[in-house]
Amino acid sequence: MSIRVRFAPSPTGDLHVGGARTALFNWLMARKNQGAFILRVEDTDGARNTSEAAAGIIKGMRWLGLDWDEGPEVGGNCGPYFQSQRKDIYDAYFKKLEDAGRVYAEENGAMRFKFSRTAITVHDLVCGDVTFSPTEEPDMTIRRPDGSYIFHFVNVVDDIEMRMTHVIRGEDHLSNTWKHIDLFNAFGATPPTYAHIPLILNSDGTKMSKRDEGSAIEHSYMNAGFLPDAVFNYLCLLGWTPKSENEKLSRSELVALFEPQAIHSSNAKFDLKKALWFNAQYLRELSAAELLKHAGPFLAAKGLSWSDDAMAAAAVHSVREKVNLLSELPEWVHYFFRDDFDFEADVVGKLKAKPDNAALLKAACEVLAQSTEWSEASVHDAIEAAAKTLSVKPGAMMPLLRFALSGQSRGPGVTTIAHLIGKEKTLARIQRVLRDIL
């Protein structure tokens, strides 16, 4: 029997790291075993669900590259994949329980499922066998007075109907799993194999939820300038250690290495610094064109535009090892795209610090003006020659040129900047500093 797993979010808010990681592990399970990954939207609570939230979750999953084989937008044989559209199925299953004498009504019409009150053991791939003794807990409500059904019931019915073989979900569900098994038994169905994965906690150890730093995929990752591959990789490592020498692993490597039994049973705290490190690693190995493609929206958001893709790509590529996030790129490259950039305060001070700075810049400008060729090498040679005429080291001249060309005291190599902005702008920017600042 081929493996079938699902991610079953409730559209009450954004996709969170916890949910994303649950989806991730299910996806890995499906891909590893050539099984099916199903997306099922658990929107039975009309009062709390919104279509925007459902759209947001789908957007986040698409961004992370978690494609599903059955579900919204792709269809499948076990649909519909929105629980709000499956009432007939639930009614039929409810009837079975009714016929078996396992349900009874409350005064107001709500219906409860009569627990078997026997010891029930959950066979969990992560937690091992966990046995729950019969409790005093009240029988659980499975249908509201208005006829709509409740999570525990629809979750189990759909896992039967959609023929799920494995249920990989957050450990917060472990304590309720015996109730689900009780339902499977009542339906005469075989429960799936469970794997309850550890929770992701905030750095202070409290449960991560909406609003917490780094929790929302769209806000904290997509919009913050993370690369999906980096987030994918980092999330996998929260609660699972692939048997590999490296931590930086591609999707296909992660798929090949995945095994649910290896998932840890202890919770993990989210470490933004490490997530940033992973992002930096992925950022650096992007080609110039790929980097520009990812950086484009972030540059545009800061009002930077360009007509020469090759130049823009070379510009962002030149600072790729200086940033952790795509969103940091604009401040490092804006002067490649516009001439009216501001000079950092300390830069002006440094330019004015020594009286001979003007002479140094002037000399550089004169030599550069005579260049017939304009490559990084030729620019470098020209600067070296200018330095020689004044008997100073090129190192004394470079910072001044950097200030003049970029208004900043840090950035890519001066020769790279000069080469990319071109001879005309290089000379103009030096002359502007000579005229306006010195």
Add this chain to the structure above:
RNA sequence: GACCCCUUCGUCUAGCGGUUAGGACACAUCCCUUUCACGGAUGCGACACGAGUUCGAUUCUCGUAGGGGUCGCCA
């Protein structure tokens, strides 16, 4: 309150009876260097506690403490 899960450097973790307790991120120092970075090197830094079992416990058992979770007509 009841029940369930968990406990190795600050964080993510390796370990599956005998190790100088290993790695990654972070941090510190040094090297490289026209800046900022990258990179390289080094350093700092942990088995929650108490009983057992054992020749020997980080590792097995029990207890305690601490953390997390569940006990909804939320999912």
